[in-house]
Amino acid sequence: MRHVRSLRQRLTLKSLAMIATLALLSACAQSPQILSVDPKASGGYPRAGNGQAVTLNVVDGRDSSVIGTRAGVDSATSTITVEANDVIPKLQAQAEGALRSMGFNPTTQANGGPTLTLTLDELDYARGSAEQPVLRASALQAILEAKIENGSDTYTGRYTAKRNQSYAFKPDWDTNNRMVSELLGSALDRTFNDPQIGSLLAR
Numbered sequence: 001m002r003h004v005r006s007l008r009q010r011l012t013l014k015s016l017a018m019i020a021t022l023a024l025l026s027a028c029a030q031s032p033q034i035l036s037v038d039p040k041a042s043g044g045y046p047r048a049g050n051g052q053a054v055t056l057n058v059v060d061g062r063d064s065s066v067i068g069t070r071a072g073v074d075s076a077t078s079t080i081t082v083e084a085n086d087v088i089p090k091l092q093a094q095a096e097g098a099l100r101s102m103g104f105n106p107t108t109q110a111n112g113g114p115t116l117t118l119t120l121d122e123l124d125y126a127r128g129s130a131e132q133p134v135l136r137a138s139a140l141q142a143i144l145e146a147k148i149e150n151g152s153d154t155y156t157g158r159y160t161a162k163r164n165q166s167y168a169f170k171p172d173w174d175t176n177n178r179m180v181s182e183l184l185g186s187a188l189d190r191t192f193n194d195p196q197i198g199s200l201l202a203r
Contacts, residue, residue, distance in 0.1 A: 033070065034081045035177045039184035041094040041192065048198030049103030053113050056099065056106045058092040060084040061119040061145070067180070068125030068138075070170055080125050080176060091120065091184070098192040104201060114150035114201045118191070121145045121158070125180070137166045140179060142187040148200045155200045161186035 062084075070078040095118055099106040122143040140163040148155045161183050165171075171179070191197070 032079045032081065033173050033176060034083065035086075035173070035180055037082055037087055037090065037177060037181045037184060039087075039090055039094055039181050039188060041098045041185060041188040043098070043101050045098055045102050045192040046195050046198050047101070047103045048195075048202040049099075049105075050202070052104055052202065053111050054099055054104045054106050054201055055110050055113065055115040056092070056095055056108065057115070057117045058088055058095055059117065059119050060088050061121045062123060067123045082123055082180065087120065087123075087184070091118065091188070094185075094188055095192075098188065099201075102192065102198050102201075114148065114203070116197070116201065117147045117149075119145040119147070123180070123184075125176070137164060138171070138179070139164050140183050142180075142183045144187045144191050146191050146194070146197060148197060150200055150203050153200055153203060155196055157191070157194055157196065159187055159190035159194070161190060 065081050065083050066079050067082050068080050070080060095116075096106040099116070120142075122141060124139075124141045126139045126141075142161045144159045146155075146157045146159070163179060163183050163186075165179060167175075
């Protein structure tokens with residue numbers, strides 16, 4: 001009898017330990033994520049410049065550094081964040097490289113020549129349900145706005161990159177970081193592949 005009671009106690013303790021472990025894992029899975037994105041411009045853009053200096057400004061036009069949540073609802077415990085002081089310098093470096101590959105000489109000092117202001121207008125990570133109940137999905141979107149001023153000529157373009165991702169398990173930090181990095185890289189490519197940008201900067 002004592003043996004049966006002892007066995008039941010051990011099983012109860014094991015069950016409680018398993019429940020506590022699952023609860024801890026669930027809490028960790030919903031912890032906030034602060035991403036450190038690494039966007040890459042692929043290159044191969046139309047070459048239009050001949051060494052002209054271009055004043056380049058990259059700015060954050062978003063209302064918030066929070067791009068979405070992991071739980072699909074507003075919750076401080078599941079936010080996904082991309083801080084401006086992390087992403088803007090990286091976009092600046094990639095934009096500088098893109099301009100050099102196009103034949104321009106990017107600078108941050110105004111010199112009376114052409115100016116390109118690149119604004120991160122939107123960066124969104126929205127969660128939704130896929131067709132199959134066991135799967136979930138994320139809808140990512142990035143929008144860059146490029147404004148060019150060259151003398152009396154101006155040009156503004158908006159470039160949108162989208163990505164829909166389905167998965168069986170909630171993406172971890174590495175997966176989300178990679179997806180957002182690739183999304184921003186795609187937005188950069190759409191921007192600098194616009195022939196109007198090189199044409200106006202070269203005037």
